Amino acid sequence: MSIGHIRGAAALLAAAALIPGVAACSPGSGSGSGSQSAPLASQDTSHPGWAGYTFVIGDNGGDGSQALAKITGAFQGAPYKVSFARFDYGPPLVQAAASGAIDLGSVGDVPPITGAAQEYGFKLVGVTQPLHPTVADENIIVPKDSPIHSIADLRGKRIAVPQGSSAHGLVLGALESVGLTPKDVQIEFLSPAAGASAFNSGKVDAWAIWNPQSAIALSHGARVVAAGLPPIDQTANYYVANNKSLGDPTRRAALTDVFKRLAREFAWANKHSDQFAQALVEEEGISLADANSVLPTFQKKFLPVQAPDVAAEQKLGDEFLGAGQITKKVDVSAITDNLLPVGYDSSTESIS
Numbered sequence: 001m002s003i004g005h006i007r008g009a010a011a012l013l014a015a016a017a018l019i020p021g022v023a024a025c026s027p028g029s030g031s032g033s034g035s036q037s038a039p040l041a042s043q044d045t046s047h048p049g050w051a052g053y054t055f056v057i058g059d060n061g062g063d064g065s066q067a068l069a070k071i072t073g074a075f076q077g078a079p080y081k082v083s084f085a086r087f088d089y090g091p092p093l094v095q096a097a098a099s100g101a102i103d104l105g106s107v108g109d110v111p112p113i114t115g116a117a118q119e120y121g122f123k124l125v126g127v128t129q130p131l132h133p134t135v136a137d138e139n140i141i142v143p144k145d146s147p148i149h150s151i152a153d154l155r156g157k158r159i160a161v162p163q164g165s166s167a168h169g170l171v172l173g174a175l176e177s178v179g180l181t182p183k184d185v186q187i188e189f190l191s192p193a194a195g196a197s198a199f200n201s202g203k204v205d206a207w208a209i210w211n212p213q214s215a216i217a218l219s220h221g222a223r224v225v226a227a228g229l230p231p232i233d234q235t236a237n238y239y240v241a242n243n244k245s246l247g248d249p250t251r252r253a254a255l256t257d258v259f260k261r262l263a264r265e266f267a268w269a270n271k272h273s274d275q276f277a278q279a280l281v282e283e284e285g286i287s288l289a290d291a292n293s294v295l296p297t298f299q300k301k302f303l304p305v306q307a308p309d310v311a312a313e314q315k316l317g318d319e320f321l322g323a324g325q326i327t328k329k330v331d332v333s334a335i336t337d338n339l340l341p342v343g344y345d346s347s348t349e350s351i352s
């Protein structure tokens with residue numbers, strides 16, 4: 001199976017199965033609810049045509065978005081309903097967006113590439129940049145007693161990585177930086193949970209994974225051999241939306257409102273670290289201490305996709321094609337359709 005194949009019908013059915021079980025969010029229930037004093041709550045009755053819409057936001061592994069929606073009341077009083085669907089990592093989320101099972105969701109840099117190599121039912125509609133760009137959100141790690149001390153030492157070794165994820169891009173970039181290719185190592189395509197099990201039991205020599213899994217492993221003695229930072233890795237994440245939502249002018253306008261409310265939710269959370277950390281505790285199932293340690297890697301600002309982002313994604317897509325990880329060239333400009341206006345920057349929002 002090629003790396004560009006994203007789980008197939010089974011993953012799509014699994015993704016769709018998540019959605020009915022998530023409470024729709026309207027005033028008084030679900031993530032659109034919250035106390036009347038919720039900081040971002042507001043009543044919007046200016047768009048009666050949006051009243052029949054329900055938007056599903058894909059939650060990639062638990063970034064705090066659903067819990068923060070409750071805390072902030074970001075969708076309280078919205079003229080539409082919102083629900084959340086949880087995904088373990090990006091490729092199944094992109095496929096769900098392409099199929100129309102979700103309307104909007106955040107992924108790393110690689111899933112749009114592997115997704116577009118298979119189908120074009122989605123678009124890149126926004127980008128998030130970290131507030132702390134020198135802190136790696138993902139790493140290639142090894143056990144504390146491993147003889148591996150450099151990227152070059154990975155030659156011939158077994159590396160666990162979720163297929164088609166941003167961590168997969170890190171593996172390719174790290175290998176290329178020392179003149180290695182995927183053929184020089186043994187890549188084990190494992191889900192985050194399976195990767196954790198294989199790493200902890202010694203069935204693989206290294207694990208490419210993001211936070212909080214990476215940070216927790218490091219707190220138990222694991223070591224970093226490649227940090228997910230430029231020039232070998234991007235630090236941006238991307239929001240994707242399905243073409244059906246983007247193609248209808250009225251629904252698109254409502255989805256833009258959803259996206260901006262989500263951006264304001266994170267802008268508020270960036271200024272309220274205690275509540276943000278608690279949201280991560282709730283969604284990731286980690287301790288408060290672990291949540292606080294990884295919080296800087298979850299703090300982000302929302303921006304429109306700009307020319308440098310398209311260029312970075314195009315370079316990544318060309319690298320995946322050249323390495324034989326996908327079989328079809330991807331035109332990133334063809335899958336870009338901004339919802340956020342030129343010049344938008346959520347970090348400039350006036351939110352107390």
